[in-house]
Amino acid sequence: MESAPTIPWNTQLQERHAANMARAAFDNAIAAAKAEIPPIRKNRKVDFNSAKGRTTYEFEDLAEIVRTVDPILSRHGLSYRFRTHVSGQNVEVICILSHRDGHSEETSLPAQADNSGSKNAIQAVGSTLTYLQRYLLKAALGLAVSSDDDARAAAAHNPVQELTARQAAELRSLIQETATDEAKFLAHAGAQSVEEIDPRAFPRLQQMLLAKRRTMASAAPKTAAVEDAVVIEEVRK
Structure with missing residues (x-):
């Protein structure tokens, strides 16, 4: 009885070396891109009154993040895409960040459908998808710490929240x-x-x-x- 063919050890070493090189290229590209990405402009403002008082804060929408980071990522061979899973009121988005040499990494985040206001079922899911994509893209690029602080900043300026x-x-x-x-x-x-x-x-x-x-x-x-x-x-x- 013939044994199953085995992968030559030198082929395994080559594949491991190629994977390590792709990972190193990915890390270098991320570092270079982050060094070029400027602070993302907060282009949206929320301002409303409720029984608790006035609430006002600024944030950057997904389109503004994309406009800022896409040209820089492209120059360094980086790209991203989103994969989504929706089950009832549960929504999960996965951000896949990839480099042209083959290495990729995934970041995921779950949330409930946003049923606030008068949204219908589709709008509730769509609102949550956009929200998760915005936060995931910043997290995948390591921008969450520096540019995802609008919640705390707004709370400091708006104690009524x-x-x-x-x-x-x-x-x-x-x-x-x-x-x-x-x-x-x-x-x-x-x-x-x-x-x-x-x-x-x-x-x-x-x-x-x-x-x-x-x-x-x-x-x-x-x-x-x-x-x-x-x-x-x-x-x-």
Whole structure:
């Protein structure tokens, strides 16, 4: 009986070397592109009054991010695309960042469909897709830390912004249910209390806690310290 053909060791070494070279080219291209990408202009403004007072903040929309980064990425052989999964009210977007030499990396983020206002079902999903694409592209390029701070900045200038009582209660319930260290969670959310968390951060924080709850339900029990490390790492992504 003949044995299955094996890949010669030198071919394996060549493939490994090629993969390492592609990864190095990817890393170099990302570093060079980031050095050229300027601060992204916040071209949209939200300004409205509610029972809680006036809310106003600025942000950059997806089109502005694309306009700023696309020419620079192209010069360095980089490109990106999005893959989406929608199941009921659950929406997940995956950003695939690729280099012309073959290496690519993926970043994903889930969220609930945005049913705020008077959106129909399609508009609710579309709003969430755009939101996730905007944040994912910045995260994939490593721009989230420097240019994704409008939520905290707006909260500092607009102390009237608050979570609804239902949102605050849901976060508190999830924090208790998942045995999350509330002080550490608030530190990473940039707030002194659950009620002071910026409402625009609610979907992301909610999904992180829900993901932790799913992990706890499907895996063996872990210590509280380990569980906190999991959710904090997910918040950072």
